Amino acid sequence: MSITAPPKDWFQAPSGHERVWLGMAFAWCIVLFIMMPLWHFKGKQNSTGESYATTPAAFSERVDRFVAANQVGTHNGTPIVEAPPGGDAYMLGRMWSWYPFLKLRVGETYRLHLSSMDLQHGFSLQPMNMNFQVVPGYDHVLTITPTQAGEYTVVCNEFCGIGHHGMIGKIFVE
Amino acid sequence: MTTLQSNTTELRTCDTTGLPVFKGAEFFIRLNAVCAVVFLLVGGIAALLLALTRWQTVHLLGPEWFYRVLTLHGINMLIFWLLFMEIGILYFACTTLLNSRLFSKHLAWASFVLMVSGAVMTNSVILMGKADVLLTSYLPLLAHPLFYLGIILFAVGALLGVFNFFGTLYIARRDKTYAGSVPLVTFGATAAAIIAVVAVGHGALALIPVFTFSLGLTPEPDPMWYRLIWWGLGHTSQQVNVTAMVAVWYLLATLTTGARAPNEFVCRAAFVLYILFINLASAHHLLVDPGVGAGWKIWNTSYAMYLAVLASMIHAFTVPASVEIGMRLKGYTRGVFDWLLNAPWRNPGFSAFFLSLVIFGFIGGITGVTLGTQQINIIAHNTLRIPGHFHATVVGGTTLAFMGLAYYVVPLIFQKDYIARPLARIQPYLFGGGITLMSFGMSFAGSEGVARRTWDIEAAGVYGASTHMMLGLLGIGGILAFTGLLIFVLLTVGTLLIGKSNKGRPMACWGVPKTITKIGAEAEREVDPHNTPGAMTLVVILLVAFAVYYFANWGALADVWHVR
CATH class of the missing domain: 1.20.5 (Single alpha-helices involved in coiled-coils or other helix-helix interfaces)
Incomplete structure (x- = not known):
């Protein structure tokens, strides 16, 4: 009992x-x-948490340089930037957009830097369904290799205020 | 002091169980239980509004109120409802089961007043729209200072209640009110109380600096530091719920079927594993975060051996085995499942307990361990798979078990027999079934990439018909579960108001299995507590389901982009 x-x-x-x-x-x-x-x-899919200290201002400056050097077009007013294979790619999250949009190639490897200008955001790649946390002050580096071509959507999946659901980015893979 | 003393030691003998009920403790068990049900109703109404909003076709609330109600729902359900219940359970486990008075009435009052004022303060701030930050309030999101103050006051109150429990354990031992070791249920409650102290400690560490920051007195804490410490509260407090729920399983199994643990040592050891191997570091929530590395993540996910999971797997066996032994002693010895088929399925105390066991184990447990695997978390983090998991643990598991407990607490502690008993008999099935459907809807929508905590999915433009169907399932499950919740609240409040008193006689029995053959020593000789083929079959099915789900997820992970 x-x-x-x-x-x-x-x-x-x-x-x-x-x-x-x-x-x-x-x-x-x-x-x-x-x-x-x-x-x-x-395995080929790991979250190593590689990250570096940064500030919104410093990160934003690096993103601007990246856009200026590699822009190849625009999509709905947002620059599309083709990252150099083997090199760095950047995407910053802010209320309520991802900036810039990226163009990547299948089978090439990129160092994708993610950070936030304001609140925490969630990098959610759809329809692949890969998810990573984006935190202000942290330059989160994903060493990423696209395996299939297509148009991918980046959804924000960390609550970041009233416009959270509309925070949509794009990654085009050829 | 003398009057206080006489008040707290005054007792009656329960007319049903023969156990002592101390008036002082009984009063506070009642207070806490009533508050628990009030906050359950608040959280439940919020839940219905949320389900009807995430059901994309209905899409009831606007974005502002969606996030406000989501904040309200999380805090009222995960904190207020469960902790008020747990304080009541602690007071029961240390007084009636140990034959002791409550340590201090003053402390119990202080605990109760702090908890109620904290809860009212936090709810008011949320409803005024000053704290649309969700349960986790991740920095740099910032709420009104009173939001944090309310939670801190509530936590201090809960901590005082826990100290009152420890104080009672002390005086019971000092005054030798019981002989030998404490009963298993009290042992489990003690484990929950110890983990609660750890949880509240993390809560203080995370929320006090944010409170002072929100007042402008101190600089902003680092957001990753906050995530780490906050989940020391957030995850650890879920372990309190799990541990209290397991203690309630043993209690309800005993009350409804005369269950007997196959091995008291193993059951107790499993509770100790909960205390030692809960994830202090709360790593499960940081698996795809920056700031912490792969080694840290892998180690803190499991401490190399998953001993907290082992503890749950032990209870997954010993709890049904206890029932099987109790039923075999009553003569239900034919075949493998005679004991289970003849269990009192119309007794809401039993059905709530057993459904809770199944939902927690098969859905909550399996998904929890899988989603909390370091790499698999990449295809699960912050999607609807996560609430799909924890609604099976904390709602289908803990909340349902606590509802089952209420079907005994109200007749035994409030001394009122339930009104509308036929309705009470179907309530656990309705609630458990609804939560199961909802959890499936959430999990499958999450597998298709739908984010949790998001008002709308259409803007993304990537979700098709099957996703909408799953969100519809979420909505319908939510409505069924809410109906079950509402029936529970109405029956319970109705019973307190107009239920017939059962003072001086045993409670109206919900139905317990009859003893059909030999009793006493003869039955004892024939039933071997180490031979429980029914429980063994159940856990083998559990393990097979676990392995299939686990490796299917590794397979799904292997299909996504390569990432390091």
Whole structure:
């Protein structure tokens, strides 16, 4: 009875079905753990949290230089910028837009820098459904390789005020 | 002091269970339970409005009120409803079960007044539109100072209640009011109380600097630092809910089926694992964040062995095994599932408990561990998959278990028999079924990339018909669950107001399984507590479902862009 004092000899080693289940459950917990370091070394999708201290002003200046050097067009008034393969790409989040839009190539690797000008934002790449946190003061670097061509939409998925739902960006992959 | 003493030690013997009920403790259990139900209703009305807004076809609220109501919903449900209930449960577990008076009436009053004033302050600030910051209030988002002050006052009040619990444990031991070890339910409640102290400590560390910042007295704390510490509150407080819920499972299993733990040592050890291996660092919420590296994330996700998950997997076995043993002792020994088929399914205390166990384990537990895996979090973070997970743990699990508890608390502590009992018998199914549907809708919409905490998805222009169908499922599930919640609140409040008193006689029985064969020593000899094939079958099914879901998610992750 769980609501009365246990028998005096309650300190007993598990046995029978309980013992079997304890073994199975513990083995499963070890599998759960092993998968993470294994994927870290063998898998292609990892969140390493690589990041550097920055400020909104400093980050914005780098984004402007990136846009000036690499702009290839506009989409609904926002510059489309083609990042150099193997090089840096930038996208900043602010209430309530992503800036600039990017043009990337399949199979090329980019260092995508994400940061915020104001509140926290969420970089959510759709319909791929990849999600990363964007925090002011942190230059969050994703070393990213697009695997399929197409037009992708960046949705903000961290609440950032009344216009949050309209904070939409674009990444074009050829 | 003498009058206070005589007040708190005055007691009656429960006419149903024969347990002692101390008048002083009973009074505060009642106060806390009533407040809990009031805040459940506030949070529930908010929930309905939210479900009807996220159901994109209905889209009831405008953006301003959507985020305001979302803030209200999170705080009233996750903090006010659950903590008022938990303080009541703590007072019960340390007085009635230990045959002791409550440590201090003054402390209980101070706790209660602080909690109520904090809750009213925070709710008022939210409804005035001064705190549209959601439950987490992530910096640099900033609310009115009184929003933080209200939560801090509430937390201090809850902490005083926890100290009162510890004080009672002390005087009970000192005065030798019980013999031997504390009962399992009290042990579990103690684990919850210890984790609550850890949670409130993190809360103070995170919210006090933000409170002083909002007053302009101190500089702005770093937003990543805030996320780390805030989740020391946010995640740890969910462990309080889990631990209290498991204690309630054991309690309800005992009251409804005469359950008996297969091995008290293993059950208690599992509670200790909760205390030791909860994620102090709350890493599950920072898995795709900047500022913390892969090593930190992998280590803090699991401490290498997932021992808190192991604890839940142990309870996943020992709780149904307790029921199986209790039922086998009553003579339900045929086959593997005779005990389960003959369980008192029309007893809302039992159905709420068992549905809570199944929803928590099969939906909440499996999704929680999977989404909290470091790399898999990339395809889950801040999508609707996350609320899809925690509505199965904290609503389908904890809230449903606490509702089941109320079907005993009201007759035994308020001494009133429930009105409209047939309605009460279907309520757990309605609520549990609704939450399950809603959780499925959320999880599948989230898998298709729909963000949580977002008023509208049309502006993104990427979601098709199947997503809208899933959001419709969310809406319909939400309506069903709200109906279940409303029935619960109306029945409970109605019973307190016009229910028949059962003073001087046992409570009206909800129905418990009859003993059909031998009783006593003879049955004891024939039932081996180490042989529970029914519970074993259930957990093997759980493990298979777990493995399928877990590896399916690794498969889905392998399909997305490469990223380091």
